[in-house]
Amino acid sequence: MGVKKIIITSCKGGVGKSTIAANLGLRLAQNGHKTLLVDCDFGIRSLDLILGAEDRVVFDIRDVAIRGVEFSRAVISDNRSPLLDFCAAPAGECQAIEPSLFRATINRVAEEHGYEYILLDTPGDEGDTFTMAASAAESALIISTMLPTSIRAAEKTGVAVAEAGITNQRLIINCFDFTTKPPPGQASVLEIVDKTYLQLIGIIPYDSRLPELQLKGGLIDELPGTNTAAAFANIAQRLTGRNIPLFTSFRGINRKNLMKHILSTRPV
Secondary structure, X not given: OOOEEEEEEOOOOOOOHXXXXXXXXXXXXXXXXXEEEEEOOOOOOOHHHHOOOHHHOOOOHHHHHHHOOOHHXXXXXXXXXXXXXXXXXOOOOOOOOOHHHHHHHHHHHHHHHOOOEEEEEOOOOXXXXXXXXXXOOOEEEEEEOOOHHHHHHHHHHHHHHHXXXXXXXXXXXXXXXXXXXXXXXXXXXXXXXXXXXXEEEEXXXXXXXXXXXXXXXXXXXXXXXXXXXXXXXXXXXXXXXOOOOOXXXXXXXXXXXXXXXXXXXXOO
């Protein structure tokens, strides 16, 4: 199997791209797939914080591509899995790497180190670093929440990703509230799929414990048995080609409320 290079993206900030990249990377690694996380959010890097690796960063992906630093000096092995590695973005303001050079760097790293999955975490815009990251990817996971601004951004992102030459696109709906019925006027899941023109690969429920975990570098493995953990497990399985029903291993779901979220709702 060749390496799969995937951008985790949205042209809107605050939808959970980095959180999803980190936790999905961990799930892939725990499933036996050698995985590399690359932070492409230059200047506002956050993956090192989410992974609890900020004190271990010495070199970054720009050092590898432009300064010729050996990748082995820039890569950080995650303590939770021997199959999960991470390479940071530069911390200060700097220019993006020229796309052809970035693509060549990622391809070289993939070949030399035997990665099966490379997840590229992008910034919340369509600037040069987005173009850089997209140049090295063959597929995209586009992130949206249930908010109208986020849904519109997901639609726009799908167009930008297609213009970058990536036609294999999937939608993840993040911070989904299963516990209450949808408020009047909120788009349903089917409406989000229709508006974004994206195929759904997973729905991640909101869990207030996850951002609390991130403050100390914790990931989804510290929330075993939860629906949020099940959601990441399901998406990781689907990325490997398995046909996993949408809510496999979810517990305590109010099916009536769930169907209201999924089926079309009439705006007031």
